[in-house]
Amino acid sequence: MSTIEPTDDGTWTGRLRSAALKRWPPERLLPEGQPTYVASWIYVFGALSLASLITLIASGVVLSFKGPAWWHYTGVGHFFNSIHLWAVELFFFFMVVHLWGKYWMAAWRGGRSRVWMSGAITFIVAIPCALTGYVSQQNFDAQWIATQAKDGMNAVGIGAFFNVLNFGQMYSYHVLLLPVAVVGLVTAHVLLVRRHGVVPPFELGSPPVAAVDAQSDPA
Numbered sequence: 001m002s003t004i005e006p007t008d009d010g011t012w013t014g015r016l017r018s019a020a021l022k023r024w025p026p027e028r029l030l031p032e033g034q035p036t037y038v039a040s041w042i043y044v045f046g047a048l049s050l051a052s053l054i055t056l057i058a059s060g061v062v063l064s065f066k067g068p069a070w071w072h073y074t075g076v077g078h079f080f081n082s083i084h085l086w087a088v089e090l091f092f093f094f095m096v097v098h099l100w101g102k103y104w105m106a107a108w109r110g111g112r113s114r115v116w117m118s119g120a121i122t123f124i125v126a127i128p129c130a131l132t133g134y135v136s137q138q139n140f141d142a143q144w145i146a147t148q149a150k151d152g153m154n155a156v157g158i159g160a161f162f163n164v165l166n167f168g169q170m171y172s173y174h175v176l177l178l179p180v181a182v183v184g185l186v187t188a189h190v191l192l193v194r195r196h197g198v199v200p201p202f203e204l205g206s207p208p209v210a211a212v213d214a215q216s217d218p219a
Contacts, residue, residue, distance in 0.1 A: 029194050037201055042105070045098035046193075052094055053186060056087035057179065064175050068138035088130060099123055107199045115192040115199075122185040128162075129182055132174035135164050146170075 037043075062080050063071050071077035099119060108116040135146040146164045153159035163169055 048094040052091035059084040118189040129178035
């Protein structure tokens with residue numbers, strides 16, 4: 001199999017291409033196979049989270065084109081609104097299982113700390129993204145959620161610039177700013193996984209994680 005040698009012709013594009021090929025060669029970025037242990041169900045939930053994210057983004061784009069008068073009062077609008085809702089529910093379900101599964105597998109082993117942290121930060125950023133979606137529904141549920149969340153935001157001191165009663169602000173956060181952040185973090189997470197590989201399961205009879213880290217620490 002031929003490999004692409006990283007080259008640097010002195011330009012910033014050449015340096016960028018060289019760095020990208022060095023970190024993510026094509027055979028690692030798009031591998032043709034995976035280790036046998038990836039066949040376990042615990043490794044599936046990351047892919048299911050990605051599939052749910054793609055579904056909710058696609059359905060959200062359709063909803064943003066038509067507006068609340070469409071998704072509340074037409075059958076097709078209800079259909080896409082339901083797809084968007086259940087995609088969000090499944091996204092968080094799969095992501096929580098993925099997060100806890102990797103926590104108990106100590107997914108930060110082998111220099112994968114940035115992989116773990118990028119996934120955890122993605123989960124944290126996805127929470128306000130979901131909240132802004134709930135308060136952007138333009139119905140009585142959205143009004144009730146917004147009035148209840150308002151007191152919580154004011155209590156922690158962020159209500160002045162994160163006003164859940166401001167539909168325009170919440171809608172712009174939900175359809176642009178926070179989704180861009182989530183997609184960017186997910187992309188970084190996947191690239192880090194491709195670079196460092198999928199974390200292997202613990203071997204039978206292996207020492208605790210703290211002992212393994214202590215033994216691998218050159219200091």
